[in-house]
Amino acid sequence: MRHGYFDTERDEYVIDRVDTPASWTNYLGVNDYCAILNQTGGGYSFYRSAERGRVTRFRANGLPQDYPGHWLYLRDDDDGDYWSATWQPIGKPLDQARHRVRHGLSYSVFECRYADIEVSQRVLVPLGDPVELWDVTVTNRSERPRRLSLFGYVEFSFHSIQIDNQNLQMSLYAAGSSQAAGVIEYDFHYEPWTYHYFAGPPNLAGFDCRREAFVGDYRSEANPVAVERGACSGSAGTTGNHCGGLQHRVELASGESRRLVYLLGHGDRAAGITARAKYTPEGVDQAAAQLRAYWADKQSRLKVATPSWAMTALTNAWTLLQLETCVVWSRFASFVEVGGRTGLGYRDTAQDAMAAAHSHPDKVRQRLWELLRGQMSAGYGLHLFDPLLFQENRRPEAPAGVRLPTVLPESAADQLHGLQDACSDDHLWLVGAVVAYLKETGDLAFLDQVVPFADSDPEGDSGS
Amino acid sequence: MRHGYFDTERDEYVIDRVDTPASWTNYLGVNDYCAILNQTGGGYSFYRSAERGRVTRFRANGLPQDYPGHWLYLRDDDDGDYWSATWQPIGKPLDQARHRVRHGLSYSVFECRYADIEVSQRVLVPLGDPVELWDVTVTNRSERPRRLSLFGYVEFSFHSIQIDNQNLQMSLYAAGSSQAAGVIEYDFHYEPWTYHYFAGPPNLAGFDCRREAFVGDYRSEANPVAVERGACSGSAGTTGNHCGGLQHRVELASGESRRLVYLLGHGDRAAGITARAKYTPEGVDQAAAQLRAYWADKQSRLKVATPSWAMTALTNAWTLLQLETCVVWSRFASFVEVGGRTGLGYRDTAQDAMAAAHSHPDKVRQRLWELLRGQMSAGYGLHLFDPLLFQENRRPEAPAGVRLPTVLPESAADQLHGLQDACSDDHLWLVGAVVAYLKETGDLAFLDQVVPFADSDPEGDSGS
Numbered sequence: 001m002r003h004g005y006f007d008t009e010r011d012e013y014v015i016d017r018v019d020t021p022a023s024w025t026n027y028l029g030v031n032d033y034c035a036i037l038n039q040t041g042g043g044y045s046f047y048r049s050a051e052r053g054r055v056t057r058f059r060a061n062g063l064p065q066d067y068p069g070h071w072l073y074l075r076d077d078d079d080g081d082y083w084s085a086t087w088q089p090i091g092k093p094l095d096q097a098r099h100r101v102r103h104g105l106s107y108s109v110f111e112c113r114y115a116d117i118e119v120s121q122r123v124l125v126p127l128g129d130p131v132e133l134w135d136v137t138v139t140n141r142s143e144r145p146r147r148l149s150l151f152g153y154v155e156f157s158f159h160s161i162q163i164d165n166q167n168l169q170m171s172l173y174a175a176g177s178s179q180a181a182g183v184i185e186y187d188f189h190y191e192p193w194t195y196h197y198f199a200g201p202p203n204l205a206g207f208d209c210r211r212e213a214f215v216g217d218y219r220s221e222a223n224p225v226a227v228e229r230g231a232c233s234g235s236a237g238t239t240g241n242h243c244g245g246l247q248h249r250v251e252l253a254s255g256e257s258r259r260l261v262y263l264l265g266h267g268d269r270a271a272g273i274t275a276r277a278k279y280t281p282e283g284v285d286q287a288a289a290q291l292r293a294y295w296a297d298k299q300s301r302l303k304v305a306t307p308s309w310a311m312t313a314l315t316n317a318w319t320l321l322q323l324e325t326c327v328v329w330s331r332f333a334s335f336v337e338v339g340g341r342t343g344l345g346y347r348d349t350a351q352d353a354m355a356a357a358h359s360h361p362d363k364v365r366q367r368l369w370e371l372l373r374g375q376m377s378a379g380y381g382l383h384l385f386d387p388l389l390f391q392e393n394r395r396p397e398a399p400a401g402v403r404l405p406t407v408l409p410e411s412a413a414d415q416l417h418g419l420q421d422a423c424s425d426d427h428l429w430l431v432g433a434v435v436a437y438l439k440e441t442g443d444l445a446f447l448d449q450v451v452p453f454a455d456s457d458p459e460g461d462s463g464s
Numbered sequence: 465m466r467h468g469y470f471d472t473e474r475d476e477y478v479i480d481r482v483d484t485p486a487s488w489t490n491y492l493g494v495n496d497y498c499a500i501l502n503q504t505g506g507g508y509s510f511y512r513s514a515e516r517g518r519v520t521r522f523r524a525n526g527l528p529q530d531y532p533g534h535w536l537y538l539r540d541d542d543d544g545d546y547w548s549a550t551w552q553p554i555g556k557p558l559d560q561a562r563h564r565v566r567h568g569l570s571y572s573v574f575e576c577r578y579a580d581i582e583v584s585q586r587v588l589v590p591l592g593d594p595v596e597l598w599d600v601t602v603t604n605r606s607e608r609p610r611r612l613s614l615f616g617y618v619e620f621s622f623h624s625i626q627i628d629n630q631n632l633q634m635s636l637y638a639a640g641s642s643q644a645a646g647v648i649e650y651d652f653h654y655e656p657w658t659y660h661y662f663a664g665p666p667n668l669a670g671f672d673c674r675r676e677a678f679v680g681d682y683r684s685e686a687n688p689v690a691v692e693r694g695a696c697s698g699s700a701g702t703t704g705n706h707c708g709g710l711q712h713r714v715e716l717a718s719g720e721s722r723r724l725v726y727l728l729g730h731g732d733r734a735a736g737i738t739a740r741a742k743y744t745p746e747g748v749d750q751a752a753a754q755l756r757a758y759w760a761d762k763q764s765r766l767k768v769a770t771p772s773w774a775m776t777a778l779t780n781a782w783t784l785l786q787l788e789t790c791v792v793w794s795r796f797a798s799f800v801e802v803g804g805r806t807g808l809g810y811r812d813t814a815q816d817a818m819a820a821a822h823s824h825p826d827k828v829r830q831r832l833w834e835l836l837r838g839q840m841s842a843g844y845g846l847h848l849f850d851p852l853l854f855q856e857n858r859r860p861e862a863p864a865g866v867r868l869p870t871v872l873p874e875s876a877a878d879q880l881h882g883l884q885d886a887c888s889d890d891h892l893w894l895v896g897a898v899v900a901y902l903k904e905t906g907d908l909a910f911l912d913q914v915v916p917f918a919d920s921d922p923e924g925d926s927g928s
Contacts, residue, residue: 019682040682060632061705062523063531063675063684086577091682166804168524211527218483218555219505220527243523340630 007102008309011295011317015039015101018087019094023066023335027325028102028132029125030294033266034329035070035132037108037123039101041086042066043335044104044157047196047266049388050332050339055196055266057157057164060338064088064222070264072121072136073151073227074114077249084229085121085136086110089221105295105321107288116142123206126287127294131265131275135284138260140252151227152200152246152262155211156186159194161339176238177209183272184209184244197272199362201260206232208245215243298324298359320359326352327363343386344370350429357440364437365446371430381426382454390454471566472773475759475781479503479565482551483558487530487799490567491789492596493589494758497730498594498793501532501572501587503565505550506530507799508621511594511660511730513852514796514803519660519730521621521628524802528552528686533668534728536585536600537615537691538578541713546691549585549600550574552686569759569785571752580606590751595729595739599748602724604716615691616664616710616726618652619675625803640702641673646911647736647744648673648708661736662708665724669757670696672709679707758909760789762823784823788814807850814893821904828901830909835894836915845890846918 004015004024004335015024023038034050042068044058059067071089075082084090087099097114107124122135140146156177158164163171183199184207208214208226213235215223226232232247250258259281265272265314279287304315330349332342349371353364370387438444468479479488480523487502498514501507507530508522523531535553536697539546548554551563561578571588586599604610622628627635638653647663650672658915672678672690677699677905680689690696695710714722723745729736768779794813796806817828834851902908 021681059523059526061628061636062526063679064682067527088682162804164525168804169800170800172525172800215527217485218528295738336633336636338632340626340632 003113004101006310006313006318008313008317009289010102010104011299012102012104013318015103017094018099018101024101024103024337025180026108027321027329028106028108028123030106030328031127031130033125033130033132035123036333036335037070038066038335039086039103039120040066040069040086040088040152041071041084041110042069044068044338045070045132045264046333049342050329051162051342052160052339053266054157054159054339055264057155057161058335058338060336064091066335068155068221070123070132070134071153071221072119072134072262073153073224073280074117074119074138075149075151075227075230076117077147077149077230080228080230081115083112083114085112085257087112091222102409105317113141116140117146117148122288124284124288124291126279127290128287129265129275129278130267131263131279133279133287134262134264134305135281135288136260136262137257138250139257142253143254145254148250148252149227149230150248150260151224151232152244152248153214153221153224154196154198154244154264155243156188156196159188159191171403172241173239175240175242176209177242178236179204179207179209179234180269181273182246183269183276184246185241185269185272186244194266195268195271196252197265197267197269197462198246199263199265199272199276200246201248201262203248204246205249206234206247208232208235209242210235210237211241211243255296301358323352323356324360327356327360327367334420341384343384343388344374346371346374346381346383346385346426347423347429352434353433354403354436357437361437361441361443365441365443368430368434368437368446369449369451371433373408374454375427375430376422376455377453379427380422380424381422381430383421383426385454468565470774470777470782472777473780474566474568476566476568477782478786479567481558482565488565488567489799490572491785491793492570492572492587494570494788494792495587495591495594495598497594498797499589500531500797500799501534502799503550503567504530504533505535505548505551505574506533506552508802509534509596509728510665510797510803513806513850514793515626515806516624516803517730518541518621518623518625518803519728520797521619521625522802524800528555530799532619532685534587534596534598535617535685536598536619537613537688537744538581538583538602539615539691539694540579540581540615541611541613541694544692544694545579547576547578549576549583551576555686569781575839577605579614580604580611585858586752588748588752588755590743591754592751593729593739593742594731595727595743597743597748597751597910598726599752600724600726601721602714602716603721604718607718609718610716612714612716613669613691613694614712614714614724615688616662616708616712617678617685617688617694618662618708618728620652620660620706620708623652623655636705637703639704639706641706642700643668643671643673643698644733645737645742646710647725647733648710648904649733649736650706650708659730659732659735661727661729661731661733662710663729663736663740665709665712665726667712668710670698670711670714672696672699674701675705675707678709691908713850738909747858750753765822787816787820788824791824791831792822805848805882807848807852808838810835810845810890811887811893814897817897818851818900821901825901825905825907829905829907832894832898832901832910833913833915835897838918839891839894840886840919841917843891844886844888847887847890848884849918 003017003020009016018039025038028035032048035045045055047053072085083092100111102109110121111117118139120137125132158171176187182204183197186196200213214226215234263275306312330344353367357364374382374385467481467484471478482503489502492499496512499509511517511520536549547556564575566573574585576583582603584601589596622635640651646668647661650660677697678690727739757914770776794808814830817831821828835853836848838849
């Protein structure tokens with residue numbers, strides 16, 4: 001069965017039948033903020049670490065699959081019918097709602113036409129800021145004026161996803177949220193220096209910061225009470241689960257369009273206000289152009305032309321995207337690996353580094369240094385380790401002297417499992433990876449570094 | 465708002481308005497098997513350990529709340545309408561479906577009347593076997609004959625719930641299921657000596673062992689495709705998620721009743737077949753009578769009569785039930801603490817032990833010994849620890865020489881956190897608890913034991 005096709009002109013994979021048998025995901029963001037979204041808008045985002053820097057929550061292996069997500073609801077305020085810009089969570093029958101998804105290089109566009117309303121939700125993460133932008137355009141294709149409510153919705157997460165299984169009770173007491181100036185700020189008190197925000201366009205019509213209030217008892221994201229009722233309740237406060245739920249009313253004459261920008265970011269309310277001022281529709285277009293240039297530069301490093309259009313398309317765009325995703329975010333953030341084990345796989349990372357030396361030499365150099373640092377003096381590599389292990393302050397945002405929550409690895413001993421977890425070939429991949437990097441970059445000075453073994457005194461130059 | 469009342473004659477809490485603002489749970493099982501179910505049939509069960517002996521899966525803090533559960537679907541095979549014996553997961557409007565729940569001492573009864581069909585699902589765990597029994601009676605209260613399909617449904621879990629967040633990808637490859645003789649057997653290959661089963665009455669009309677096949681893509685337990693279609697697909701095999709999905713067809717004349725027994729158990733198919741032969745309707749009644757006698761004996765140890773009916777009822781039944789639940793299962797299995805941290809809380813357990821010395825002296829003696837064993841030579845108690853730590857073979861079912869999966873604590877060092885986690889009053893509670901036990905039982909020989917410190921040589925008699 002055909003669910004989509006490659007658009008080689010625009011370097012997009014276009015899914016025009018969205019009920020795919022498995023999640024079709026895209027990775028957005030190439031620096032500090034990463035959003036992983038599938039073709040139904042399901043997924044999550046994190047800041048730097050999928051395990052400890054979680055921004056939104058995900059219920060891996062749940063039912064319905066791939067919930068929750070970064071979702072925009074639409075409601076016809078004349079007849080009360082409601083749907084979503086992405087197929088899920090409302091899931092209107094696909095013979096009534098036309099959905100199309102375009103997964104591109106660091107952006108995805110979710111398009112829907114239902115009840116003579118067209119909506120497009122373009123999601124991207126700009127190069128310069130840890131924020132996810134939803135560039136929404138809604139158009140009235142009917143012959144009559146329409147009155148709509150739009151509800152942007154995300155579910156905030158505890159920062160460490162381990163908490164979803166552990167110490168949940170106390171952690172539910174330790175989260176809070178508030179709305180001011182149209183920006184919802186989420187604050188998890190175990191790390192009172194970390195905030196996340198969700199903001200939308202001006203003229204807020206209503207909001208909910210509490211998941212329980214937005215969704216309602218014995219309901220799910222598929223029938224949230226705030227959307228069904230057509231009105232948020234203004235909930236906020238401390239304890240429980242928190243969400244960004246923002247309601248805006250839009251009146252559209254026949255044929256009229258409106259463009260609205262939503263922002264989901266790492267930072268406090270002030271950061272949200274600053275980002276909102278920067279990312280006007282024009283600011284979003286500028287960010288999109290910068291992302292295009294970023295990828296065009298990478299694509300220019302290696303271009304092939306082969307008799308097979310598929311081979312050409314894969315090499316020039318899609319394999320590059322996969323490689324860059326792996327070398328930037330490692331392989332432990334996805335729809336099945338959602339942060340519970342995080343950091344670097346020794347072999348995986350060496351393989352990723354080999355293949356991306358031409359497109360991302362700085363990141364490859366960093367990864368090679370981390371792999372060398374993760375080698376034990378006995379010779380083997382730490383099969384799975386977090387490079388933060390080797391930083392003096394493993395939580396750069398934390399003020400000095402703050403006692404770290406116990407969900408963070410407090411001691412290197414936690415991860416120096418010894419031979420038990422080692423695989424005999426882990427460290428061997430280093431050789432090929434370093435050679436590939438040197439041949440591609442000519443950076444022979446790399447060889448002059450002295451990198452301590454994982455089990456060495458951090459002050460010393462070499463292992464014991 | 466009133467949601468229910470105490471029935472002091474039958475020692476039951478009766479919930480006649482089931483959309484309670486929070487979960488109303490009951491704990492079934494007093495030996496090795498524990499089921500925790502709420503008033504909508506949501507919840508989970510485990511064998512011995514909520515963390516490592518999980519039988520069914522639970523998605524704590526999920527949406528809709530309290531999913532999944534131990535559920536029985538009913539379908540009218542003439543018009544295709546379907547509902548559930550418990551309010552969830554179908555959630556018919558409460559003005560159309562009458563639901564009532566009776567939480568008793570080690571049993572719960574879920575009653576429903578919808579579309580002139582009455583169904584009662586009594587759930588209990590017998591004293592002698594690690595199996596959960598569903599004693600189902602379905603009655604046709606309409607004037608015409610009815611053709612129904614019944615679908616029993618549970619979702620099997622990885623044995624260690626940590627896997628739900630960790631190494632999920634590989635673990636999905638390592639689970640398998642099959643059906644024979646009407647018994648679904650679930651096998652998680654990380655522990656190939658452990659099985660769980662789900663069995664029903666004779667004359668199986670269909671089955672699904674794969675969750676994906678029973679529920680269907682982009683669906684949930686609220687609209688499983690097998691129930692909607694009225695036919696299971698016979699799925700089974702290795703990899704993915706597994707469920708017990710059993711379909712039986714029942715034809716009832718006007719006024720006719722049928723009684724059916726389902727069994728969810730720890731053990732392989734042969735154990736399921738043995739249990740099914742034992743727990744006929746008469747066997748179930750016998751097990752229920754034994755449970756009544758078990759509780760009557762406990763209740764007889766302390767009976768009060770006070771001018772306040774509430775004080776009397778709480779003391780003679782409900783507080784006793786809470787205490788027994790705490791001292792048997794500790795406090796880390798619930799709807800918010802689902803196993804991610806397990807074992808004994810030092811203070812909690814000392815407090816539980818104090819209060820249950822009259823009703824459960826053997827268990828209290830065991831708990832006190834474990835608390836003493838969890839004391840460090842420096843004086844403090846291990847704030848949260850698993851007594852399995854001190855057993856030579858921490859997985860008694862594992863054949864000798866089997867390498868334990870790394871999700872199990874392999875070394876005592878993992879849990880001997882030292883002073884970091886200690887609370888200054890932990891060990892002080894021991895004094896009061898031991899005194900309470902001695903005063904209640906007169907078991908002065910308890911004082912003659914030599915219990916090693918947690919950090920002592922296990923071969924030695926005392927701490928370092």
